[in-house]
Amino acid sequence: MAQVEFRGLGKTFADGTPALQELDVTVADGELLVIVGPSGCGKSTILRLLAGFESASRGDILIDGRSVLAQPPQERDIAMVFQNYALYPHMSVRDNLAFPLRMAKRPRAVIDKQVHAVAEVLDLKELLRKKPSELSGGQSQRVAMGRALVREPKVFLLDEPLSNLDPRLRGQVRAEIAALQRRLNSTMIYVTHDQVEAMTLGHRVAVLNKGELQQIGAPQTLYDQPCNRFVAGFLGSPPMNLCEAQLYRHRGDVAVRLGDDSLAPPARLRQALQRYRGNTVLLGMRPEALTLGSGEGGNTISVTCLAEERLGHERLLHAAAPSTTVDCNGVPQSPGILSIRLPSGPAMPAGTTVSLRVDVERLYCFTPIGKAIGRLADEPPNGFETDS
Amino acid sequence: MIDSGATWRQLLAVVGLLTFLSILFVAPIVLILAGSLKPEARVLSEAGTLRAFFPTRVSLQNYRDVFERVPVVLYLFNSGLINGLIVSLGLIVNSLAGYALARLRWPGRGRFLLLVLALLIIPFEALSVPLFYALSALGLRDTYMVQVLPFVANPLAIYLFYSFFLSLPAELEEAAQLDGAGPLRTFVVIIVPNAKPAFATVAIVMLLFHWGMYLWPLLMTAGESVRPLPLGIASFYSLPPRQWGDILAFSIIMVLPVLLLFMIFQRAFVRGVASSGVKG
Known part of the structure; x- marks a missing residue:
């Protein structure tokens, strides 16, 4: 197991396309870091740079304090689980598992013992004679994990390992990976575009956009204290509602006008919002920060229902937003829709006007360029920090 | 799925065409094989007839000759x-x-x-x-x-x-x-x-x-x-x-x-x- 350090790491492709800006992150020994972001944000490039499949344009990568940039992939002692598993089609499961050990010229008895041990852990004993073409998606995934585990590498890389599985299996395998990581206490870097995987698996989550690290921290910290519009809008399902709102002077203080309604900002934001009085800002509201009914102090908004998704234990209400809404990239949405997470209840036909109480303590404000205003706390220094 | 007369006719036409093409390609090889198994006298005398494709009297003499x-x-x-x-x-x-x-x-x-x-x-x-x-x-x-x-x-x-x-x-x-x-x-x-x-x-x-x-x-x-x-x-x-x-x-x-x-x-x-x- 090992510590991985990215120091000012950058990559620009030969055609001039920037893939990764300066990345400065340290992954602690035994940590599971999830890198999350939309397609093309550079997250797989980080893995490929670390594995040695791509050469870095700038910066350095250190494993246990030693630069590995000059080493070919086979000398870096890294194992990787690929998105399509990349099992060797002509070899049985046993041979797939034994391949890394054979390459390392381990004695036959050791190979047999380790293959057996990994097969035991991952419940692969029944599959050892089968070829990859005879395996289901979940089984292939386990074999790919097994091949990575078998030679006990310093670092595990997982490149969207669950994206080829059906949603039901995905949850199960996610739990298995988390349990395995805890048991082995291994350093893992896990890349995904699925924010649910990021939130549930990572000790820390790094959010990446357009090759630039947006924020890194414990999943709940990122969810509760996003540093910018992108992180706020990317994490969470459905994502945070981002509506344009005006700040105005109200009885010597500052208030927020959202459409025709007024909201009193929480005490933690008031000081910071004074600077932006008279300006338009982006107001962020999580779908669960809105509830049915009118609240005290006028912190309510009126919206018209557009559609309702009933999920059994809860329902998602989609309503016409009182002002222009934008997505995590700041692109205006047309039509602007407000998502509200509500407990299950009587049906709400389209066209109904409802009052929603806004939990103002859970309001977020972002500048027009998307920077969070008055965050609770700045990010902890770049170190290993978990919720547990 | 073959479920109508028209489809049967189409199938017949395709099979007919393929059979014709197969005969066209295989015929020279059959001709050589049949000729190689015939006594010398019959090779040319039967060449212009349908019998050219069938060895009327099988003999391996030609092969023996070649090897000698x-x-x-x-x-x-x-x-x-x-x-x-x-x-x-x-x-x-x-x-x-x-x-x-x-x-x-x-x-x-x-x-x-x-x-x-x-x-x-x-x-x-x-x-x-x-x-x-x-x-x-x-x-x-x-x-x-x-x-x-x-x-x-x-x-x-x-x-x-x-x-x-x-x-x-x-x-x-x-x-x-x-x-x-x-x-x-x-x-x-x-x-x-x-x-x-x-x-x-x-x-x-x-x-x-x-x-x-x-x-x-x-x-x-x-x-x-x-x-x-x-x-x-x-x-x-x-x-x-x-x-x-x-x-x-x-x-x-x-x-x-x-x-x-x-x-x-x-x-x-x-x-x-x-x-x-x-x-x-």
Whole structure:
């Protein structure tokens, strides 16, 4: 197991396309870091740079304090689980598992013992004679994990390992990976575009956009204290509602006008919002920060229902937003829709006007360029920090 | 699904056309086989009739004659050796070249690929005279090597391998690299076993190209000792007395090995395609 350090790491492709800006992150020994972001944000490039499949344009990568940039992939002692598993089609499961050990010229008895041990852990004993073409998606995934585990590498890389599985299996395998990581206490870097995987698996989550690290921290910290519009809008399902709102002077203080309604900002934001009085800002509201009914102090908004998704234990209400809404990239949405997470209840036909109480303590404000205003706390220094 | 008269008629038309084409292609071979099994007197007398396709009295005399009159075994050995070397060396050289073009990064790769493609359209006859001078100057005339060397590297084979390797997922090689295999080992242990269809195809193509090779051995060899079957049959043709039954028997001897090999390779080819679960 090992510590991985990215120091000012950058990559620009030969055609001039920037893939990764300066990345400065340290992954602690035994940590599971999830890198999350939309397609093309550079997250797989980080893995490929670390594995040695791509050469870095700038910066350095250190494993246990030693630069590995000059080493070919086979000398870096890294194992990787690929998105399509990349099992060797002509070899049985046993041979797939034994391949890394054979390459390392381990004695036959050791190979047999380790293959057996990994097969035991991952419940692969029944599959050892089968070829990859005879395996289901979940089984292939386990074999790919097994091949990575078998030679006990310093670092595990997982490149969207669950994206080829059906949603039901995905949850199960996610739990298995988390349990395995805890048991082995291994350093893992896990890349995904699925924010649910990021939130549930990572000790820390790094959010990446357009090759630039947006924020890194414990999943709940990122969810509760996003540093910018992108992180706020990317994490969470459905994502945070981002509506344009005006700040105005109200009885010597500052208030927020959202459409025709007024909201009193929480005490933690008031000081910071004074600077932006008279300006338009982006107001962020999580779908669960809105509830049915009118609240005290006028912190309510009126919206018209557009559609309702009933999920059994809860329902998602989609309503016409009182002002222009934008997505995590700041692109205006047309039509602007407000998502509200509500407990299950009587049906709400389209066209109904409802009052929603806004939990103002859970309001977020972002500048027009998307920077969070008055965050609770700045990010902890770049170190290993978990919720547990 | 066949469920109407119209579909039946369509099917009948297709089967009829395919049967006609099959007869067209198979008829000459049947004619040669039937002729080779007939006594000499009947070969020409029955040539214009339908009986030309059926051996009315089976005799192996023509085959005996051929083996007595010319060193067929030597010709067979020469052809087998020359083609065996061309195909086996060709598979190694061309697959490595195709792999280097498809996967390795090196300066001038794109231009080299263009050059390979351009070579596809140059007929061998155009190259034979300069090659004749070059290889004669090296003192290689009248050898097996001179009949092998110019044909080992083959642009069509390189291109076939190149296209196949491009279709293999790159992650297979990357996984092997991380598992500790160097580039050559990755090629031998991971790529080659998954490229059986490409190897079978190239082997068939190269063998068919060179088994009937005539001009080059004629230019480069003088004595019988290193000459292949096509030159043997040519000299046999001009050897008096000209016996058509013997010539037909020699033709069958020449066709048979490549036909057998083709059938074996074809099976390997189908098996290769069926078992190449490169999807992962």
